[in-house]
Amino acid sequence: MNLQVEMKLNKDQAIKAIFQGTDLQECIHQAGVLLSHDGVCGNCKKTEFELSSRKSDGNLFTEFTCKSCGFRRRFGTYKDKSGNFLKEWEPPYSKAQEPTKRPPQRKVAPQQDNMLDSEDVF
Ligand SMILES: [Zn+2]
Numbered sequence: 224m225n226l227q228v229e230m231k232l233n234k235d236q237a238i239k240a241i242f243q244g245t246d247l248q249e250c251i252h253q254a255g256v257l258l259s260h261d262g263v264c265g266n267c268k269k270t271e272f273e274l275s276s277r278k279s280d281g282n283l284f285t286e287f288t289c290k291s292c293g294f295r296r297r298f299g300t301y302k303d304k305s306g307n308f309l310k311e312w313e314p315p316y317s318k319a320q321e322p323t324k325r326p327p328q329r330k331v332a333p334q335q336d337n338m339l340d341s342e343d344v345f
Pocket of ligand 1: 267
């Protein structure tokens with residue numbers, strides 16, 4: 224079956240995505256990356272976002288970015304590659320924080336043990 228999710232990013236843009244799964248639970252699992260975005264910036268509480276992705280060293284980085292304060296929420300990929308999930312809000316990139324230059328340390332909350340940072344997926 225298919226699950227269609229519509230999401231308003233900002234006053235000019237909205238996206239519509241269709242997720243496929245064998246049943247509703249699987250569709251919701253697939254759509255979780257969008258469904259878990261509550262539409263409010265975790266930092267400034269504004270509601271205007273951009274959705275963007277970029278490739279760096281062969282890795283794909285996808286994220287919601289707040290148009291007001293630049294805080295961002297990156298997509299992660301489940302270890303079993305069954306879908307994506309949304310990470311917590313992070314401050315804007317600075318030069319020192321470019322993903323390719325970051326040391327390989329990872330902050331993993333206990334409940335995220337089965338999740339993998341997107342930069343670890345090739
Ligand atoms: Zn913000």
